[in-house]
Amino acid sequence: MTTKDLYDQYLITSMVAGFQPVEAVEARGCTVTGADGREYLDCFSGIAVCNAGHGHPKVLAAARRQMEKLVHCCTYVYYNPTAAECAKRLAEIAPGRLRKTFFGNSGAEAIEGALRLAKQHVKRKEIVCLTMSFHGRTVGTLSVTGNRARKKGAGPYLSGVAFAPAPYCYRCPFKQTYPGCGCACAEQMDYVLKYQTAGDVAAFVAEPVMGEGGILVPPPEYFRIAVEIVRQDGGLFVCDEVQSGFGRTGKMFAIEHYGVDPDIMATAKGIADGFPLGAFTATPEIADAFTPGDHLSTFGGSPISCAAAIANIEVMRDEKLPENAAARGEQILRRLRAFQEGCPLVGDVRGKGLMIGIELVSDAAKTPAAAEAKAVQRQCLDGGVLVGLGGCLANVIRIQPPLVINAAEADRACDVLEDAIRSACAR
Numbered sequence: 001m002t003t004k005d006l007y008d009q010y011l012i013t014s015m016v017a018g019f020q021p022v023e024a025v026e027a028r029g030c031t032v033t034g035a036d037g038r039e040y041l042d043c044f045s046g047i048a049v050c051n052a053g054h055g056h057p058k059v060l061a062a063a064r065r066q067m068e069k070l071v072h073c074c075t076y077v078y079y080n081p082t083a084a085e086c087a088k089r090l091a092e093i094a095p096g097r098l099r100k101t102f103f104g105n106s107g108a109e110a111i112e113g114a115l116r117l118a119k120q121h122v123k124r125k126e127i128v129c130l131t132m133s134f135h136g137r138t139v140g141t142l143s144v145t146g147n148r149a150r151k152k153g154a155g156p157y158l159s160g161v162a163f164a165p166a167p168y169c170y171r172c173p174f175k176q177t178y179p180g181c182g183c184a185c186a187e188q189m190d191y192v193l194k195y196q197t198a199g200d201v202a203a204f205v206a207e208p209v210m211g212e213g214g215i216l217v218p219p220p221e222y223f224r225i226a227v228e229i230v231r232q233d234g235g236l237f238v239c240d241e242v243q244s245g246f247g248r249t250g251k252m253f254a255i256e257h258y259g260v261d262p263d264i265m266a267t268a269k270g271i272a273d274g275f276p277l278g279a280f281t282a283t284p285e286i287a288d289a290f291t292p293g294d295h296l297s298t299f300g301g302s303p304i305s306c307a308a309a310i311a312n313i314e315v316m317r318d319e320k321l322p323e324n325a326a327a328r329g330e331q332i333l334r335r336l337r338a339f340q341e342g343c344p345l346v347g348d349v350r351g352k353g354l355m356i357g358i359e360l361v362s363d364a365a366k367t368p369a370a371a372e373a374k375a376v377q378r379q380c381l382d383g384g385v386l387v388g389l390g391g392c393l394a395n396v397i398r399i400q401p402p403l404v405i406n407a408a409e410a411d412r413a414c415d416v417l418e419d420a421i422r423s424a425c426a427r
């Protein structure tokens with residue numbers, strides 16, 4: 001039986017358009033090896049997870065050492081020293097006054113918990129979020145997700161949720177152009193709070209760079225304006241760094257580009273280089289809103305995942321991975337922007353660090369070129385490069401390689417990608 005047969009018969013799946021038919025059996029650094037022995041340059045990192053590279057030896061060694069000593073010890077029943085040390089390391093790198101962490105297992109759990117904590121601290125019930133956002137696949141996180149393809153089939157959703165317009169300059173919701181717009185999308189937060197809520201908003205939850213929505217990069221002043229309006233109204237800012245965190249955008253956390261400190265920050269994906277762990281970290285006074293028994297997770301804070309996370313944080317610092325993400329991101333963006341000049345299929349090239357999106361359009365009216373995007377992804381695969389596919393209109397190629405990618409690998413990725421886009425143009 002092939003792996004595909006096993007998938008067909010025994011796995012509950014709902015593969016998205018971006019699924020790639022590679023049978024991954026091994027991976028190291030930026031290279032994924034298929035069952036047929038073929039090597040691929042990974043430019044998607046298992047959706048922005050293996051930031052320190054697949055199988056980083058220091059992360060593996062730390063996890064292995066921990067596994068020999070203690071595999072499980074519920075963080076919320078016994079003292080779990082590895083989780084405690086991991087929380088301290090997170091506090092050392094977290095922005096602003098974020099200090100205390102709760103550990104779960106995934107990004108969705110981190111967001112669920114963060115919103116619950118916000119509600120308990122503020123003693124209010126409503127949440128404001130963004131259109132085109134993605135925060136997970138539980139009912140709570142889908143309730144604050146602004147993407148109907150993701151939400152389909154799981155409603156009805158929670159009430160008490162209002163959506164502010166996504167900061168999507170290429171398709172501005174107000175049909176304006178930055179900076180002449182005066183950052184109208186951020187200013188719109190006032191209108192949303194006044195006319196879409198009952199004045200009971202506990203928090204505004206947002207991704208500092210919107211990943212699943214198509215790598216949407218808000219203007220520099222966006223969070224200063226939007227968060228200030230929310231705070232004036234009495235709400236908190238919950239920053240979803242699940243995809244953008246741990247060096248991905250060239251800083252340890254993407255919100256650091258914006259000069260705004262979150263009240264609560266959710267992390268997962270890149271936190272432990274592939275070991276499952278999710279977390280939310282809050283300022284001490286907000287964190288202490290939970291009283292005993294309020295919020296627990298059986299597997300949350302697994303000693304193995306926490307040992308991996310500690311090593312991962314050390315690797316990021318020692319190998320200067322955020323700095324490499326910034327440099328390689330610049331290199332790739334510069335090349336792709338030059339390429340865009342002569343290629344009308346490329347509507348927009350955007351990103352920060354190694355969180356890069358290429359939006360494909362079939363005409364000057366910006367008609368989304370989803371079929372072409374799929375073809376480009378497929379041709380990249382044939383050329384030995386794994387890229388992601390996403391965006392609310394399914395027309396964005398996503399480049400999110402491990403942060404250890406070197407200059408030659410980045411150039412190779414661009415060569416293959418540009419060839420694939422040229423072929424799609426000629427179709």
Ligand SMILES: Cc1ncc(COP(=O)(O)O)c(C=O)c1O
Binds near residue numbers: 211
């Ligand atoms: C920004 C963001 N938040 C939350 C999640 C949910 O994370 P998980 O799949 O680990 O539950 C994701 C997953 O893609 C994400 O990109």
